[in-house]
Amino acid sequence: MPQFSVVVPVYRAERTLARCIASILGQTFSDFEVILVDDGSPDNSGALCDLFCTYDVRVRVIHTENRGPAAARNEGLDRACGKWIVFCDSDDEMERDALEKYHQAALETGADVLIGDITRVEGANSTRYHLFSHRFVLEEKKDIDKLVHTIICNWLNPWPPIDFFASGYGSPVNRAIRRDVIEKHTIRFDVRLYNAEDLLFNVLVCLNSNRIAYIMENTYFYRFNKMSITNKRCGKEFIYQNETVIKVFWDLSKNLNKTQEWSAALSTMALGRLISLYRQYVFHPKSEIPWFQRRKMVRELALRDEYRNALPNAILSALPRFRRIVGCFVKKEKYSLIVLMYIMRTIVKHTGLRFQPLKLD
Numbered sequence: 001m002p003q004f005s006v007v008v009p010v011y012r013a014e015r016t017l018a019r020c021i022a023s024i025l026g027q028t029f030s031d032f033e034v035i036l037v038d039d040g041s042p043d044n045s046g047a048l049c050d051l052f053c054t055y056d057v058r059v060r061v062i063h064t065e066n067r068g069p070a071a072a073r074n075e076g077l078d079r080a081c082g083k084w085i086v087f088c089d090s091d092d093e094m095e096r097d098a099l100e101k102y103h104q105a106a107l108e109t110g111a112d113v114l115i116g117d118i119t120r121v122e123g124a125n126s127t128r129y130h131l132f133s134h135r136f137v138l139e140e141k142k143d144i145d146k147l148v149h150t151i152i153c154n155w156l157n158p159w160p161p162i163d164f165f166a167s168g169y170g171s172p173v174n175r176a177i178r179r180d181v182i183e184k185h186t187i188r189f190d191v192r193l194y195n196a197e198d199l200l201f202n203v204l205v206c207l208n209s210n211r212i213a214y215i216m217e218n219t220y221f222y223r224f225n226k227m228s229i230t231n232k233r234c235g236k237e238f239i240y241q242n243e244t245v246i247k248v249f250w251d252l253s254k255n256l257n258k259t260q261e262w263s264a265a266l267s268t269m270a271l272g273r274l275i276s277l278y279r280q281y282v283f284h285p286k287s288e289i290p291w292f293q294r295r296k297m298v299r300e301l302a303l304r305d306e307y308r309n310a311l312p313n314a315i316l317s318a319l320p321r322f323r324r325i326v327g328c329f330v331k332k333e334k335y336s337l338i339v340l341m342y343i344m345r346t347i348v349k350h351t352g353l354r355f356q357p358l359k360l361d
Contacts, residue, residue, distance in 0.1 A: 002058075004032035004099050004176065005082030009072035010049060011039040013090035016223070017048050023093035023221075025056055029100035032086075034059045035076040040066030045090070070189035070197040073172070077182065085179050087172040091223055095119075098219035102176040105215045109137050112209035114176045116219030118168040128218055130161035131168055135216045148206050149265040151199060152249065153272060155318040156265055170199035174220040177205055184208075195238075196245040203252070238281055239301070246270050246306045263313050270310035274330065275323050277301060283342040299335045 006024050010017060024034055036059060038046040049061040062075055073087060084102065088094055095101075098116065105114045119128040136159070138144050150157045154169040168174050181187075185208040189197045206212060249269070253262050282289060282297050289297055301307065307330075316327050322345070329337045 002031050002033045002082045003029070003103060004084045004086055005076075005080035005179070006032055006034045006086045006088055006094075006099075007037065007073055007076030007080060008034065008088050008090055009037050009039055009069045009076070010045050010090045011041045011066070011069070011072070012043050012045065013041065014044040014048060016091040017045055020088060020090050020093055021052050021059075023096065024088060025052075025058070026096055027094070027099045028097045029103055032058060032099055033080075033082055035079055036061045037072040037076045038063045039068070039072040040064060068191065068194055070191045070193065074188045074191070077188065080179060083179060084176045085182060086176050088220075089173055091225060092173065093221040093223075095219045095221065099176075101215060101217045101219060105213055105217075106176070109211065109213040111137060111211040111213035112178045112181050113205060113212045115212070115214045116174045116217050118171070118174045118220045118222050119218050120222050120224055122224040126221070129168065130216060131174075132157070132159040132214050132216070133161045134159065136214050138212045139210065144206055144209070144212060145259075145261065147212060148203055149261060151202050151206065152265045153269040153318070155272070155320065156268065156315065168222075170196075170202055171222075172198045172201060173222070175202075178209075181205060181209055190248065193241070193245055193248070195241060199245075200248060200252075203249075207256070235281070239277065242273050242277055243304065243306045246273065246310075260313075264315055267310035267313035268315045268318055270307055271314040271316075271327050271330070272319065272323065274301060274307045275319075275326050278326070278338070278342070283346075285346075295335050295339050298338050299333075302330050302333075302335070 008020065008024070013020070021034070021036075034056075036049040036052065038049050038061065046063055049063075053059045053061045060079065062079060064072065064075055077085065084106070086099070086102070095116075101116065102114050105111070115131065117128060117130055119126050138147060146158050151170050157169075182205065185204070187201065187204045187208065189201050191197070193200065246266070246269070249266050253266060278298065278301070281287065282294055282301070311331050314327065316324050316331070319327055322341075326338055326341055329335070329341070
């Protein structure tokens with residue numbers, strides 16, 4: 001049995017796959033297997049997977065019909081043999097000593113989940129972000145719940161670093177998870193979701209773990225892709241997908257008889273998702289919604305049950321400034337002001353104009 005199983009879902013990755021696999025096969029810790037799941041990719045990705053399989057005996061390839069990243073990761077989990085599970089996306093890379101860092105941390109902490117940092121790469125620029133202010137090992141249920149609240153809504157981070165960046169908390173790629181935790185509790189990615197399946201997976205993993213460690217070491221390079229699922233303009237299906245995500249989390253909360261803190265976290269997440277819907281659907285630069293209809297759309301979305309019911313418990317103070325202002329206007333039903341906020345934001349973005357606060361003598 002290898003120490004690690006690295007699961008890589010592959011789809012339309014012929015340009016980036018070689019770099020990704022090289023970062024895995026070049027690990028300083030060598031006791032691992034790689035499971036490449038070709039998710040019915042229409043380009044040459046599947047052939048490249050087969051090529052890597054002949055190059056290194058640690059590589060296994062699974063070819064499936066296209067069902068999305070959640071199903072592809074589940075396929076990898078079903079075939080994994082390692083003691084630990086690590087995920088890597090086919091357009092990103094792992095730090096060359098990531099597995100060694102995980103292995104050493106496992107020996108030192110005895111944790112079920114090991115969380116590392118992420119470096120964001122955009123073109124020639126790269127920035128490393130700490131997820132939390134310090135290393136820690138969580139064992140108390142109340143502390144693990146705080147971490148889960150952060151995964152659900154990362155602005156509720158109780159241990160924020162100085163360079164806080166709202167990314168990497170719900171992602172599965174910057175961590176190692178004991179496979180027996182996953183198998184004992186039959187945890188899999190929810191194939192109904194395509195933009196929060198990793199969030200739900202990590203919540204379930206943490207809730208079923210006895211000890212979780214944050215190692216404060218970089219383990220992953222995330223290559224920002226403006227055309228990825230999470231960054232591109234969204235259509236109407238994103239409205240229904242958002243509502244499904246929120247419903248799934250509320251159902252989970254009810255089944256677990258969770259506390260008021262959970263309700264606040266889920267409510268804040270719901271409000272944050274509404275504001276993301278405004279950004280990625282209503283006010284996206286390529287939105288097909290006429291401007292004269294956007295106020296009506298802003299109002300209709302805000303009045304949907306999934307968002308309206310969340311408003312009383314949402315923690316506005318936890319949100320970044322722009323989202324906090326929009327959230328305040330949503331609560332006060334000032335929909336015209338929300339449209340004005342996004343118009344001003346568009347002007348600032350495209351002209352470089354900056355609005356200075358008034359200085360009163």
